[in-house]
Amino acid sequence: MEKLIKVSQERNKKLNKIEQLKQEHSPKEAWEKLEYYAQKGFSSIPEQDLNYFFKCFGVFYRPATPERFMLRVRIPGGRLNYQQAVKIGEVAKKYGNDYIDLTTRMQVELRYIRIEDLPTVLKELESVGITTFQTGVDNFRNIVQDPLDGLSFDNVIETWDILQKLQSIFLKKEEWICKLPRKFNISICGSFSNRCNVYGHDACFVLAEKDGIFGFNVFLGGKVGAVAKPADVFLLGEEVPPFFEALGRVFKKYGFRDSRNKNRLKYMIDAVGMEEIIKAVEIEGGREYQKAGITQTPVQGGDKTGKVQLKDGTFALHMVVPSGIFSGTAMIQAADVSKEFGSGELRLTVEQNLYVVGIPEESIGKALSQPVFQQYKNRHSVFFSDLIACAGTEHCPFGVIPNKPDAIQMAEYLTKQFPHLEGKIRMYWSACQKGCGIHGLGDIGFVGVKFRKDGKPVTGVDIHFGGTITKESEEGRLLIKSVPLEEAKFLVEELIAEYSRLKKDKETFEEFYSRVLSRVSKxxxxFLMRFNRLLKDAGIDARVELNDMVIGCSTEEEEIFGFGFQLYRKLSGKSPYSRNNILEIYDEPKPENLKKLSPDVPNWLSDVVMKMIDKNPERRFKVFTEIDSYIKER
Structure with a gap:
């Protein structure tokens, strides 16, 4: 551990402002004064409590709604029993404008809460066994698991009891409240399906098999913008809590407390290596661990747009909540449906949706006819089922774009354009570069940005693609920078058109990316997205497509030639290079030939096509940016 100790001492010579604040004050002081603040009013709250220590207990001040608070409610594993769901709904209706957000950590956020109501709201939530403790800042956050844990056919190890033991280590314990260098996210999955973005957390315990025994492989260091890496450790179920506690103590003791931007567990691992971290955990815990087994969570969840049969013969009904925007009324209605027709339990998901579980087959029709399902029945499309969007400008001071409305608007537009499309498309939206909408892991990801267009300030998105959640997740690639919001849906439409045209059966977009999109340059x-939109705007009935002449090319020049070949043939009805006779004398593409065959082709397009397929390679476009510049000049 010499390297870890040395690096830790070096990184902690100068503490950041938050660490200095934590030395001068304590979260306990803020908590004990909550009743006092409620009586004296908003103006009585000191800055350190308002902007930091309240967050230790899930109480967030949002300047966008003056003198109102957001409460982040801890929902372990996304499980809500009937009493808990109803209570959350009642509190939202009575104290929070009947508004609820479902989050990507399987939690609930209540908004518009007044300071004078805070103590009452917190007590009401505690009365049904749920709390807001440690859902913000430098704490162990809500633990996520498979939403169908213990229920689905592909669930091998039920993880609920393990999750509760993990939570009992730190929840409401003064030695842990706000004592970490930075926030710490945890996931555990005992299923063959990855329904909880299992690799995107600081500590991930993932179903594995070793020597015929099922347990968990450990992955560490995930965060927004980085996925967890294998730690080469295999744990049995009973070994997970002590390993986690030792890991937490190592992070607390040696974690970096200098730069707030580089204090997550990932940066410890980057600085000293995974082996050093695991050795420290073994020393802290007083035991060694087995080397990793074979990870067993390589696939995504199944079709979530309707019903999922469970091991006991009943069904889970999937309810789509676009961008997680819910209400207290809807929460109560969903709970009532579950109580009347099912097990009385709701399961929240990381996609900001929920399952109503335990519905017998004969009751499915009646359940789906209830108002809450009727309200969302038109949302069952591939563009809504796996849609994620963080808070945005209405509720978050960091937001650059509204985000949730933008995500819904695009999903609605694409649903109209592709009403019968089947498959799976994960569209993840972050309102700013902080990435709370985990855009990097989306099939198509969006992040809010500000830029200038024609000399004027504009808000829009950077578009990413190719994020994965299967096996060891990977971040997607930046595809297009600085797209105005009103244009983004039209560009994405062109990409979805290729998915719709080329996909195999119910192939997911992630599988389509691996099979097709990963074999062409970004x-x-x-080019395909932008050029096809340009052709549409110009009223030209032609488009470039991904075909055998483009897929698998080794250079952009070859891809450009393939696209040009298509365009010439589509515009003229004739191939640009054709054999005249047995002597193999070939016609050559010429601008006048193209214009003769298709006189309506505008000059700029004719020029572009000819420079894409010119017989002389020296005169051809070499890279796509040349085409962009050429078009702009005309």
Missing amino acids: EAVR
Whole structure:
């Protein structure tokens, strides 16, 4: 551990402002004064409590709604029993404008809460066994698991009891409240399906098999913008809590407390290596651990747009909540449906949706006819089922774009354009670069940005693609920068058109990316999206497509030639290079030939096509940026 100790001492010579604040004050002081603040009013709250220590207990001040608070409610594993769901709904209706957000950590956020109501709201939540403790800042956050844990056919190890033991280590314990260098996210999955973004957390315990025994492989260091890496450790179920506690103590003791931007567990691992971290955990815990087994969670969840049969013969009904925007009324209605027709339990998901579970087959029709399902029945499309969007400008001071409305608007537009499309498309939206909408892991990801267009300030998105959640997740690639919001849906439409045209049966977009999109340059994909939109705007009935002449090319020049070949043939009805006779004398593409065959082709397009397929390679476009510049000049 010499390296870890040395690096830790070096990184902690100068503490950041938050660490200095934590030395001068304590979260306990803020908690004990909550009743006092409620009586004296908003103006009585000191800055350190308002902007930091309240967050230790899930109480967030949002300047966008003056003198109102957001409460982040801890929902372990996304499980809500009937009493808990109803209580959350009642509190939202009575104290929070009947508004609820479902989050990507399987939690609930209540908004518009007044300071004078805070103590009452917190007590009401505690009365049904749920709390807001440690859902913000430097704490162990809500633990996520498979939402169908213990229920689905592909669930091998039920993880609920393990999750509760993990939570009992730190929840409401003064030695842990706000004592970590930075926030710490945890996931555990005992299923063959990855329904909880299992690799995107600081500590991930993932179903594995070793020597015929099922347990968990450990992955560490995930965060927004980085996925967890294998720690080469295999744990049995009973070994998970002590390993986690030892890991937490190592992070608390040696974690970096200098730069707030580089204090997550990932940066410890980057600085000293995974082996050093695991050795420290073994020393802290007083035991060694087995080397990793074979990870067993390589696939995504199944079709979530309707019903899922469970092991006991009943069904889970999937309810789509676009961008997680819910209400207290809807929460109570969902709970009532579950109580009347099912097990009385709701399961929240990381996609900001929920399952109503335990519905017998004969009751499915009646359940789906209830108002809450009727309200959302038109949302069952591939563009809504796996849609994620963080808070945005209405509720978050860091937001650059509204986000949730933008995500819904795009999903609605694409649903109209592709009403019968089947498959799976994960569209993840972050309102700013902080990435709370985990855009990097989306099939198509969006992040809010500000930029200038024609000399004027504009808000829009950077578009990413190719994020994965299967096996060891990977971040997607930046595809297009600085797209105005009103244009983004039209560009994405072109990408979805290729998915719709080329997909195999119910192939997911992630599988389509692996099979097709990963074999072409991102510049080619970007060109396809933008150029096809340009053709549509110009009223030209032609488009470039991904075909055998483009897929698998080794250079952009080859891809450009493939696209040009298509365009010439589509515009003229004739191939640009054709054999005249047995002597193999070939016609050559010429601008006048193209214009003669298709006189309506505008000059700029004719020029572009000819420079894409010119017989002389020296005169051809070499890279896609040349085409962009050429078009702009005309």
